[in-house]
Amino acid sequence: MNKIKINYKNPLLLGVIASTLILNACGSSSNNSAIEKVDKTYKVTLNNVTANQPLSPAMVVLHKPSLHLFEAGKPASVGLEKLAEGGSNLELIDEAKADDAFLASKSGAGAIPPGAAGTVELSISEDEDSVYISVAAMLVNTNDAFAGGSSSKISKLQKGESFSMHVPIWDAGTEANSEAAGTLPGPADGGEGFNASREGDADFVAIHQGIVSNADGFASSVLGESHRFDNPGALLRVERID
């Protein structure tokens, strides 16, 4: 009943205590050592492989495993909603920075046209041994689609090594896919970006069902057949350069 039982035999708990002690020991010894700390630097390239969907400036976050820019099946954060509807990554970067698991972030300098690539470089401390990367960028000729890569582990990359992955296209679930005039911020329309209402959409993140377009019987769509897409929408390449 009201007896509190402490299970000293719990191996998981003991493991946590033990590793904490080890970490503390490491911390004090490295503080005393004369070895200069070297940063790990990563060059991150996002290649837009869509036919006619410019990407908004890409945001790249390096983090420990518990941070998620988005999760399939769960509602988008307001920061993700602003990125996916309007192409602004400022608030999503702020959300990431407020997370305990945050390590570093960068935003690309500008939009990435179809066929082009955006590159940023990020550095973190050499001491970080559990490093993950997440990326996000809006497909701007859509209501709320974004190319998003969530939590790929990169800490095993040695200097000079790289890895590449396909980045799928997600629907943020925060704005109905009306494809209607005045609702798409990209060059196909020049309409509204972010709108706080989530009326009319599922309010969870899912793989995007694609563009219908006015070429396929959706008369009120301002999008043409060239704006359609299949997965992946982008290629991500991460190279450790230092």
Place this chain on the structure above:
Amino acid sequence: MNTAKNSIRKSVMGSALALSLLTGNVYAQKVTVKVQNLTHGSHFTPLLIAAHNKDTHLFQTGSAASAHLQAMAEGGDISGLVTDLDAATALHVGNPAGGLLAPGHSTTTAVIDTDGTDNNYLSIVAMVLPSNDGFVGVNSWHIPAAPGTYMMPALAYDAGTEANDELLGLDNAGAPGNAGAPGAPSGSAGAGGTGAAAADTNQSVHVHRGVLGDTDAEGGVSDLDSRVHRWLNPVARVTVIVSE
């Protein structure tokens, strides 16, 4: 051998990452490649399957297609790419299916023996029919040193060299630079379309947005049937058997 050099670079595709990180020190030299067409109603023209060095590429996503890639993507002609591979002393298998590879069907190469060479990267291309310049492709997959069976999905790309008008029956449509799709082997195609698309916005090799098609066999914008000729990625499954 090139074991040391190859272990330095772990640039890999998607799900193959985990597999190649498990690679041991055993160096295997014999490779067979099976390609299965996963589409519902699209054929592949004669496949070109190549083992080549790390500096050789049949295509690169985000870069303009070479003239030889264009000839393959618009008309299924792999002869120019074969010339390129020979110049790079690559190993290759052309047309393992002995013609078109029908939807659902698969084909397997003879053993490709890379022993004593630096041809440790696998590339695959074939045109997707019907399309204007769509092709199934694998670009420079690093062949693992460890013996085993490796599977990967393959995407459909757009060479970016021809408008996706989806029109059949145009003169010499498979020649580079000529408009039109050169054929629709699975049937169900129409005629009399007005043209589904103007020139590509993205004129680099990119992920194909798919066939539009329509349901009007005697008109509409496209001669292709939206109920038959559409596809979604992946359009092929590649199985690589590596042995010593």
